[in-house]
Amino acid sequence: MRLALIYLACLGALYVGFLLLERSSPGGAGNPQDNGLYAFTLLAAVLAAGGATISLHPAPRSIETTPTATVVTGRWGRRHVYPPPGQLGIREIRRYPAGVLSSSPLRLVELSGGPSAPATFLLEDDLVRSEAPPPRAEA
Numbered sequence: 624m625r626l627a628l629i630y631l632a633c634l635g636a637l638y639v640g641f642l643l644l645e646r647s648s649p650g651g652a653g654n655p656q657d658n659g660l661y662a663f664t665l666l667a668a669v670l671a672a673g674g675a676t677i678s679l680h681p682a683p684r685s686i687e688t689t690p691t692a693t694v695v696t697g698r699w700g701r702r703h704v705y706p707p708p709g710q711l712g713i714r715e716i717r718r719y720p721a722g723v724l725s726s727s728p729l730r731l732v733e734l735s736g737g738p739s740a741p742a743t744f745l746l747e748d749d750l751v752r753s754e755a756p757p758p759r760a761e762a
Contacts (some may be wrong), residue, residue: 625654625723630652631675635671638667679698681731682698683695683697687749691707692705692737693708704737704739710735711735711736712734713735715732718730727747727748729747730745
């Protein structure tokens, strides 16, 4: 969520900067349709929606584990059904340390097995234990 907010804040600052630049240029106070302001505003709205969607997509809304299944509910409500934790296929793609964007370490993992197709999720470091040991830091 922090990444999406930072993205939207930067996009908003760029939009305001370009809007002020357009207004201060010769002929900038003219008809917005003639100088492309409407098209620029539409482009900014599309970039805001698309960027926020892309940054929020890999973070699941919830994970339910039962003795018979692991159910991951995606950010937009789609349910992915996988085998129980002991039989769940987990492949770690990348590890992120705690920092400005997250107060706890995160892992981008691919979950596989069961009726759902493999999918990638951004999870807190201790939420899912991988089958393989985490990669070692090189000295």
